[in-house]
Amino acid sequence: MFDPTDLYELAEDVPELSDPVLLYHFDGFVDAGGAGRLALGHVLAELEHRVVATFDVDRLLDYRSRRPIMTFDTDRWTDYDSPRIAVHVTEDTTGTPFLVMTGPEPDREWELFTRAVGTLAERLGVSRLVTVHGIPMAAPHTRPLGVTPHASRPELISGQSSSFGRVQVPGSVSSLIEYRLGAEGRDALGFAVHVPHYLAQAEYPHAAVAALESVTRATGLVFPMDALREAALRTNAEVEEQIQASAELLTAINGLEQQYDAFAGGAERENLIAEPVQMPTGDELAAQFERFLAERDED
Structure with a gap:
């Protein structure tokens, strides 16, 4: 059996953390309005952070299905936008440390990658894993955005209702992490923000605001929100x-x-x-x- 720890490399100076939350989002799955991408991108843009772990993207990505951007200038190649799946450590506005994992969704080795995330969470002492993304809904932008919560234990989202019954949908690595690690006893949860279907293909910062507000209610983490709310x-x-x-x-x-x-x-x-x-x-x-x-x- 392959060793899941071979999929990632830790930084030399990994800090000792006390039960940090791990926020994560991967580009490639459904994310109406760019809710998850904008939310975590905003967090990393507003807060100082550093990388504590990186994954082996050469094993995980199919470059021919989504080719990285290269820059050609006159007569030579001058740049390559190398894809990266990384875990960052940062602190919220109250000084509470937490982790952020971002990057493209893996194309291959989902099960091994999920186990790798589990071992990494164990190594970093993660208390719970939280993901966010957007889904298109037949709702107007003039009304409050709905949010569908989901979790490995009902107690993690107690008091929050869902608009869905039993449905079957295409899978994602984010969902598999919650499912597999939840089955192992880890606390994992997520929030799907209901984005007006006519705005699903555009960037909709209001959805990112709703996503981060949901994370705050679930974890107590406090984010700088002024710039995102203005957008x-x-x-x-x-x-x-x-x-x-x-x-x-x-x-x-x-x-x-x-x-x-x-x-x-x-x-x-x-x-x-x-x-x-x-x-x-x-x-x-x-x-x-x-x-x-x-x-x-x-x-």
Whole structure:
């Protein structure tokens, strides 16, 4: 049997930590609005951090399925954007140490990688593992974003409800970590932020705000949020500008608002899928927003 510790390399000066939380997100799986990527990217951008472990991406990634970027300048190659899966140590605004694991989702050796994360968590004394990402939902941006919690033990998310029953979905490494390590007795949980389906392909900072707020409630970690909240306000203002300029979009959003309010008010409905009304599909709404964002970038 392969040794999972061969998949990663520890830094020489790994600190002694006291039951740190490990936040993690991998690029490649469903992440509507970039909720997980923006959330953890914001954390690393705002807080001083250093790498304590790196994984062997040559064993884990299929480069031909998602080729790294290389830079060619005139007559030679000048740069290579080497992919990296790394664990960083940092501190929240109260001085509490915690860990952040980011990078591309592994293409290969999921089971070995999951065991490697488990051994690394044991080595670093991790108390619980927490992941976040976004999922598209038929809900308007004018209403509070929903969040679906999930955990290896119900007590970790007590008092929080889910919009889902039993469903089967494509797997992910993030989910497998929670499932396998939870079965071993580790505390693992996550939060799926409900992102308006017409904004799923764009960056939606409001979803990252909801993700980090959920992490704070679950772990007590406190993050610097001002810059992220300001970005969320700007994005919502831009979205509202686009909607007000289009009678078709305004009608569609009004329809979503009515359906959301009826669902939230307890009307009998299985989920947030809309009743039959005359309005654009999610793809059509997204296409209109993409055109708007493209025109804004050109300006």
